Amino acid sequence: MRLCFAVDLRDDPELIARYEEHHRAVWPEVLAHLRANGVRELEIFRLGTRLVMLLDTDDAVFDAGRMAAAERADPRVREWEALMWQFQQPTPWTPGATKWTPMQSIFQLSQAR
Numbered sequence: 001m002r003l004c005f006a007v008d009l010r011d012d013p014e015l016i017a018r019y020e021e022h023h024r025a026v027w028p029e030v031l032a033h034l035r036a037n038g039v040r041e042l043e044i045f046r047l048g049t050r051l052v053m054l055l056d057t058d059d060a061v062f063d064a065g066r067m068a069a070a071e072r073a074d075p076r077v078r079e080w081e082a083l084m085w086q087f088q089q090p091t092p093w094t095p096g097a098t099k100w101t102p103m104q105s106i107f108q109l110s111q112a113r
Helices: 013-022 028-036 064-073 075-085
Strands: 002-009 039-047 050-057
Touching: 002 013, 013 075, 028 039, 028 064, 028 075, 064 075
Parallel strands: none
Antiparallel strands: 002 050, 039 050
């Protein structure tokens, strides 16, 4: 399954540079957490302050609720998420205290006639 999410960065060039620097060396515990929860590939794209994250998941393993529970149970993953939240902020369309917000798919070439 492919999932797409969005979040914004704080509009500060220094913070954006630091955020990107962190993603050149993602902590091994975070990578292990993603893989253990069925994330086969994860890409983050940036345009200005908008981030878009694509996840390709293994349908036999991935469960969003189970992954969120595993995140809450892992102190190192929670530490990473708290660190990233220093750079991130909700989009204008993000409900509540949510971080990464699911995006709606509106076109797929493979489904077009």
